[in-house]
Structures are given as structure tokens and as C-alpha cells.
Amino acid sequence: MKDTGEKPVEENYEDVIHDPNNYWEQLERLEKLIRASELKAGVIFSFHSLVIGLFVDRLEYFQSIFKQNIVFVILTVIWILFVFMSIYYCFRCFTPRLELKYDKNVFFFRDAAYAFGDVKEYSKKLMKVCSSEHELYYQLSQQIHIESKIIDQKFSSVQKSLKFFALSFIAVILIIIFWAVRL
Template sequence: MRQDPNNYWEQLERLEKLIRASELKAGIIFSFHSLIIGLFIDRIEQFQPVIETSKVFVVLSFLWIGCVLVSIYYCFKCFKPQLELKYDKNVFFFRDAVYGFGDAKEYTKKLMEVCNSEHEMFEQLSQQIHIESKIIDQKFICVQKSIKFFGLSFIFVIMALAFWLVTV
């Protein structure tokens, strides 16, 4: 049975969309944190009396800041997942395309060889799908952790604001 290379390319395109979606989510979470931190810093003098007199408010604020920092860490980690995988040189891996096959002529020659051999082309496309799937998995794990800590930070900031309102 003859395989259709379009199935592989469509799968790679779908994976690229998932990568962009995870990075968009991380960017949105980061933006929300920036907005909330900016609002807090702009109004720090309003919170000054309760900061000076209330240990509860200070503890809630530190818990909020801690959760924000962890959430932001996972946002950044989403943009650069660390994977340690061993593959043979692959004409479809961007780093191999640049450094793995010599100059542009040598790379072009190797790419044409791979594309002329269905077995080798499907094998290398499969490896590309595999690595992109691992990248996406790591990105979505980071996004989920970032969302979790974003939620916790939101709870702590609401508690701190409620405490501030009660003491004002």
C-alpha cells in the first residue's frame, strides 16, 4: 500500500498550529500578570498603611507574588522547552538543515536524496512529527502549570484586596 506524504505534511501543519496556540496562551497569561502587577505598583501608596500594620496582608501579598513568579517561570519555559533526544541527522530538523549537511549545495543534494526515497522521507517526516509532538507536550504541560499558578495568584490577590477593603 502506497503512503501519501500529504498526510505527514498535514500532521506537521496541525502540530505547528498547536505550538502557536500554546505560546499564545502563555503570552496571554504573562500579559495578565503584567497588567495586575502594574496596577498594584501604580497604587502601592494606597496599600502602604495596611502593609505597615498587617502581617496577614503582607503574607497574602508574598503568596501572590510567589505564585506570579512561578506562573511567569512556566510561561517562559513554554517558549523554550528543554528536550534531550537523540536522533540521526534529519533534513527536516531546522538545526540539522543549517549545520548538519555542510553547505547549501550539500544540504540540497541530501534533501533530494531523502525525498526520492519514500521510505527515508517517511522515516524522517515521522521523526519530525515525533519531536514536534514531544515539544507540544512539554509546552502544554508548562501552560497548564502556569494557568494553575495564575489561578492561585488570582485567589491570593482577591483575598489580599478583600482584606485591604475590610481594614480601610
């Protein structure tokens, strides 16, 4: 049997020395990934807004072309559909939907706001969690898990938005080629 140098996964995490900074650093990294996915979606959305604005602003110019050829209309409708699909996935990035069941957690923002009563009760629960290494690591682990799922959905939405963005770009190229050939 070949020794890979890897240690077996610990069965009992209680025997392992934990550093809470590792958990907090992981959460910070995940927050950066969330911001990165939202930035990408925002850039895609802004680009589509700019192009649609230019299109609508010059709609009078395109009306004569629309009246002359149905192919141009079809290509434009396809382009608009791709743009709207891309925008839809941009919005999905900003509003991921997760339906996961977790225990009440002092680090989940909604639980922190509503699950533990008033601010005094929440503070007591937070101090209790932070005073127990086991409970602290357990709740931080849950937070890392849910944020990882959120990031997965956000990046999946960004990838789909990029796919439709590319398809809309191809549709625009086809429209330009068709228009150039018609001249």
C-alpha cells in the same frame, strides 16, 4: 471473539500505501498547536504584566496598609510568588528543553542549518531523501515525533502556568476580602 472492525497494525509499513500529504498535514496541525500554546502563555504573561504594573504604580497607597498589618504582607508575598511561578512556566512554554537523540534529519531546522555542510551539500541530501519514499517518510515521522514532544512540554507548561495563575487570582481575592473586612 468480538469483531471490532479495526484492522491490525501493519507489521511492515513498506506494504502500506503512504501519502506524504498526510505527514505534511500532521506537521501543519502540530505547528498550529505550538502557536496556540504560545498564544496562551503570552496572554497569561501579558495579564500578569498588567496587574504587576498596576500594583507597582499604586505601591505608595499599599505601603500604609503593609505597615498596619502583617497578614496583608503575607498574602501579598504569597500572591507575588504565585505570579512569579506562573510567569516562570510561561517562559518554559517558550523555551522547552528536550534532550533526545535522533539521526541527522533534513527537516530538523538545526540539522538543516548545520549538519549537512554548505547549502549545496544540504540540497543534495534533501533531494536524496525526497527521492526515497522510505527515507522521506522516516524523516518526516521523526519530525512529527519531536514536534509532538515539544507540544507536550509546551502544553504542560501552560497548564502549570494556568494553575499558578488561578492560585494568584485566589490570593488576590483573599487580599481584597481581607482589605474590605479591615475597612
